[in-house]
C-alpha cells in the first residue's frame with residue numbers, strides 16, 4: 302500500500318497546505334514512514350534512543366541504509382549513542398506533514414467506504430475523516446462509526462465549510478474521474494484513489510493510488526522470482 306509517491310505536487314494553494322520535500326527519494330519516504338511506526342513502538346516500550354543497526358533490523362535493511370535515509374532529515378544521530386527517538390519521530394512527522402491534523406472526506410460509502418469509516422487508525426495519525434458522500438439515497442443521511450454520510454450534492458458546501466484538504470476516493474471506476482474533477486475544482490490538495498484507474502491529472506492535486514490487486518501481483522512476482 303505504501304511506497305507510491307504523489308503523482309503531482311502542489312505548487313500553490315491554501316496557506317494551510319505544506320509543501321512536500323521533492324529532494325527525498327520515494328523509497329526513502331516509504332521507509333521513513335515505517336521507521337516512525339517502529340520508533341513509536343520503541344518509545345511506548347520506554348526506550349529513549351535507538352541505533353541505526355537496530356532500526357535497520359526492524360525493517361530488514363542495513364544500518365547504512367538507515368543512516369542515509371535519516372541524513373535526509375538533517376543532522377540527527379550521535380556516534381556511539383544512536384538516535385534520540387523523540388526528536389527523530391518529530392522530524393519525520395514534520396517532513397511527512399503528519400505533525401498536524403488533516404481533514405479528510407470520503408467519496409463512496411460502499412463496502413470499502415464502510416470499512417474505512419470503521420477504521421480507527423486514521424485519527425491516531427492526524428487524519429480526521431469529517432464526512433462521507435454517496436449517490437445512493439439508501440446510504441445517505443446516516444452515521445457510520447460517527448461519520449455522517451451525506452448526499453453527493455452537499456460535496457461543495459461541506460468541503461468548503463470544513464476546509465477539507467484531502468479526499469479518499471472509493472467510488473466505482475467509471476465515476477472516479479468525474480468526482481476527482483469536482484474535488485480538484487474545490488481545491489482539495491490530495492486524493493487517495495482506490496478506484497482501479499489512473500486518474501486524469503489536475504494541476505496542484507497530488508494523487509496516491511492504492512491497488513491491492515497490483516500489490517498481490519508484486520507479491521506473486523517476488524515469490525516466483527525466488528523459486
Ligand SMILES: NC(=O)c1ccc[n+]([C@@H]2O[C@H](COP(=O)([O-])OP(=O)(O)OC[C@H]3O[C@@H](n4cnc5c(N)ncnc54)[C@H](O)[C@@H]3O)[C@@H](O)[C@H]2O)c1
Nearest residue numbers: 409411412413435436437471472473474476496511512513
Ligand atoms: N484498491 C483496492 O485495493 C480496492 C479494493 C476494493 C475496492 N476497490 C475499488 O474501490 C471502489 C469501491 O469499491 P466497493 O467495493 O466499496 O464498491 P461498492 O459498490 O460497494 O461501493 C461504491 C459506492 O460508491 C457509490 N457511488 C457511485 N457513484 C458515486 C459517485 N459519483 N459519487 C459518490 N458515490 C458514488 C455507490 O452508491 C456505492 O455506495 C471500486 O472502484 C473498487 O474497484 C479498490
